[in-house]
Amino acid sequence: xxxxxxxxxxxxxxxxxxxxxxxxxxxxxxxKNSESAIGMGLAVTFVTGTASAVTWCVYYGLxxxxxxxxxxTIAFILVIAALVQLVEMVLRKMSPxxxxxxxxxxxLITTNCAVLGIAIINIDQxxxxxxxxxxxxxxxxxxxxxIILMSNIRExxxxxxxxxQFQGVPIAFISAGLMAxxxxxxxxxxLSNLHLA
Amino acid sequence: MTPILFAVLTLACLGFALGIxxxxxxxxxxxxxxxxxxxxxxxxxxxxCGGCGFAGCAAYAEAVYNGxxxxxxxxxxxxxxxxxxxxxxxxxxxxxEEKRVAYVFxxxxxxxxxxxxxxxxxxxxxxAAILFGGDNACKYGCLHMGSCIAVCPVGAISKNAEGDxxxxxxxxxxxxxxxxxxxxxxxxxxxxxxxxxxxxxxRDKGADxxxxxxxxxxxxxxxxxxYPQSGFKVDGNLSVYDNKTCTEDxxxxxxxxxxxxxxxxxx
Numbered sequence: 460x461x462x463x464x465x466x467x468x469x470x471x472x473x474x475x476x477x478x479x480x481x482x483x484x485x486x487x488x489x490x491k492n493s494e495s496a497i498g499m500g501l502a503v504t505f506v507t508g509t510a511s512a513v514t515w516c517v518y519y520g521l522x523x524x525x526x527x528x529x530x531x532t533i534a535f536i537l538v539i540a541a542l543v544q545l546v547e548m549v550l551r552k553m554s555p556x557x558x559x560x561x562x563x564x565x566x567l568i569t570t571n572c573a574v575l576g577i578a579i580i581n582i583d584q585x586x587x588x589x590x591x592x593x594x595x596x597x598x599x600x601x602x603x604x605x606i607i608l609m610s611n612i613r614e615x616x617x618x619x620x621x622x623x624q625f626q627g628v629p630i631a632f633i634s635a636g637l638m639a640x641x642x643x644x645x646x647x648x649x650l651s652n653l654h655l656a
Numbered sequence: 657m658t659p660i661l662f663a664v665l666t667l668a669c670l671g672f673a674l675g676i677x678x679x680x681x682x683x684x685x686x687x688x689x690x691x692x693x694x695x696x697x698x699x700x701x702x703x704x705c706g707g708c709g710f711a712g713c714a715a716y717a718e719a720v721y722n723g724x725x726x727x728x729x730x731x732x733x734x735x736x737x738x739x740x741x742x743x744x745x746x747x748x749x750x751x752x753e754e755k756r757v758a759y760v761f762x763x764x765x766x767x768x769x770x771x772x773x774x775x776x777x778x779x780x781x782x783x784a785a786i787l788f789g790g791d792n793a794c795k796y797g798c799l800h801m802g803s804c805i806a807v808c809p810v811g812a813i814s815k816n817a818e819g820d821x822x823x824x825x826x827x828x829x830x831x832x833x834x835x836x837x838x839x840x841x842x843x844x845x846x847x848x849x850x851x852x853x854x855x856x857x858x859r860d861k862g863a864d865x866x867x868x869x870x871x872x873x874x875x876x877x878x879x880x881x882x883y884p885q886s887g888f889k890v891d892g893n894l895s896v897y898d899n900k901t902c903t904e905d906x907x908x909x910x911x912x913x914x915x916x917x918x919x920x921x922x923x
Contacts, residue, residue, distance in 0.1 A: 521670070530663055534670060541674040545681050552685040619778050 462593050464655040465586075469597035471645040475573050476605040477638055478645075482573030486606055487631055489564070496610035497603070502564040504599025507577050509546065510539045511595025514578040515588050535578045543569045573602060608638065693721045695744045701732045705809040707831025720745065731755065732829035756830040756845040758813070758823045759921050761857045762798040765819035768870040769794055785839035793868035796858040798842045804834035813843075825922065846921065850899040852887070852906060853921045859892045871917050879909035879918070888918075 475481045482503070489499040514535045522528055547565045550558040568574060577598040581591040612634050621630050700713035708729040710716040719725035720741060727745065728738035734755050775784050775791035781803035789795040798821055805813045805821070812827035813834060821843070823834075834843045842857045854873055858865050862874035875893035879886055886909035887901025897918075910918040 521666075525662075525666060527663055527666055530667065534667065537667070537671055537674060541678055544678055548678075548681050548685040551687055618780065618783075 461655055462590070464650055465590060465593050466597045466600075467650060467653075467655070469577075469594055470601040470604060471642070472647065472649060474601040474605060474642050474645075475576065475598050476602055477635075477642040479576065480639075481576040482568075482571050482602055485564075485567060485571065486602075486609060486635070487628065489567075490606050490609040490613055490631070492614060493607060493610040495564075496606045499564045499567075500599070500603025500606050503568055503571070503573065503602045504596060506539075506543055506546070506565070506568055506571075507574055507595040507599040507602075508592060509595070510535075510542055510574050511577055511581055511591040512588065513542055514538055515581060515586075515591040518582055531579065531582060532575070535575055539574055539578065540569050573598065605638070609635065612638075690721070692744055693717065696721055696741060699733075699737060699740045699744065701730070701737070701829075703732055703809060703829060703831075705732060705829055705831035706833065707731045707829065731831060755848045756832075757825050757828040757848050757921075758804075758830070758832070758834050758843050759846045759853055760798060760821045760823060760843045761853065761855055762796075762842045763820055763855045763871045763917065763919075764792070764794060764797045764869045765800065767819070769797060769872075770868050782837070782839050790839075794858050794860065794865070794872060796840055796842065796856075796860070797869065797872075798857075799840065803837045803839075804843050807833045807837045809833065847899050848922075850897070851902055851920060851922060852897050852910060853919055854888065854895045854897055855917050855919045856894060856915075859894050861893055865893075871915060873917055874915060876914060878912050878914065882912065883909040 469475070473479055476483065476486050485499055485503070490496050517534060517538050518528075518531055522531055522534060527534075543565055547558075550565075577595050581594055584594075586594060609631070613631060616630055616634075620626050625633070696717040697714055700717055702713050704712040706712065708716045708725070708731070710719055710725070716725060716730065720727055727741035727747065728735075730737050733740075770793040771791050772788065772793050773791055775787065777783055777787065779801050781790075781799040781801040784790045784799050784801055790799045792799065800815070800819060800821060802813075802815065802821070805815070809831065810827050810829055812824045812829075814822060814824070816822050823843070825848070830845055830848075832845050835841060835845060840857060846853060856871070856873035858869070858872045860868070860872070862876065865872035865874050873894050875890050875895065877890045877895075879888035879895050880890050883905035885901070885903045886905035887898045887903070888895045888906075888909055889898065890896075895918075
């Protein structure tokens with residue numbers, strides 16, 4: 460699979476939120492305004508990218524040689540949690556500006572299922588190191604796309620709220636469902652039409 | 657070695673290694689925070705109202721710490737906080753602006769003020785104001801859509817039974833966000849010590865005001881001319897109180913006002 464195909468797959472065809480339904484907690488929780496949605500999206504992209512690369516190394520460097528493939532879920536959780544902590548510390552020291560933009564969102568996604576999800580999918584699909592990294596970035600970009608679209612919808616809904624029964628989370632769920640339906644328009648024919656499959 | 661023991665040991669080793677790595681990283685990448693800055697942040701009220709002009713309490717504390725902002729800008733904290741901050745920073749006590757609270761200069765609810773048309777758009781004062789200055793016949797008054805209620809960080813503003821927007825002075829921290837969002841600037845900050853206020857914002861001529869509203873200032877100048885020591889002054893068809901004077905004349909002017917629109921904000 461070419462890198463472009465992987466990018467398209469995880470941004471559109473297998474969008475983590477709208478098709479795979481992973482990482483729904485921040486999708487609903489942090490999509491009230493677009494500023495925090497962008498921050499959250501960037502933080503997730505950052506973490507899925509690095510976590511993909513690191514978990515690939517852990518799996519092929521440690522678990523596979525020891526014959527402990529079945530431990531990958533718990534080992535990945537451990538590694539990702541430590542990785543996010545480390546990234547937070549490094550950011551705080553090295554780049555206070557970036558830390559201010561991403562910092563408050565990083566602890567929120569330590570054990571987000573989208574992050575664990577991409578790590579496991581990478582192994583299932585038998586991607587190489589670079590392919591895993593690209594898939595991680597693409598999953599994060601797909602997450603960012605979905606959460607920004609959602610935050611714009613919710614900002615518009617704040618201006619002209621629906622009936623009282625639907626205000627808040629109910630209309631958010633309904634909008635999310637409709638968005639998921641529209642993302643079903645993307646399937647593998649997208650890749651074959653672009654001669655990427 | 658049984659497989660289960662092997663798995664447990666591997667995970668334990670992995671966790672142990674990661675733990676040690678993290679604690680080393682924590683040492684290496686620790687950021688030293690100045691005691692003064694922590695003390696400043698501690699002293700803040702933590703409402704994050706933004707009344708000081710900064711993004712929040714922490715941002716203001718940092719600005720004071722860096723010397724780019726004065727102590728005493730925090731309205732909720734008042735004089736106590738200003739002195740505390742000055743003490744932390746080793747400065748002389750600073751002058752504090754008097755605590756201010758919001759007041760709505762309009763009592764023209766739907767029963768008292770005529771409407772030009774029926775507004776059915778987005779329930780937001782600024783949206784309503786775009787359309788011919790709102791549905792009120794008086795283009796200076798309160799639009800009653802509650803944009804100030806929505807923006808108030810402490811929930812001090814509400815609509816009372818008569819439909820007027822009112823401010824709970826005990827809750828108001830004087831951040832001024834309501835005044836900022838109000839298209840007609842009919843809600844403004846007044847000193848907490850101001851004992852009187854003319855609850856009208858209209859600068860229309862007296863005859864026009866009479867047609868449009870039952871509780872508008874008609875600029876009759878009774879308060880100014882008959883009671884010269886009252887502290888009221890008519891400027892552009894609207895009587896304005898100087899927020900200080902409190903004499904016998906002031907009390908009499910309040911009673912003499914033909915529209916009875918001089919109120920006690922603290923009552």
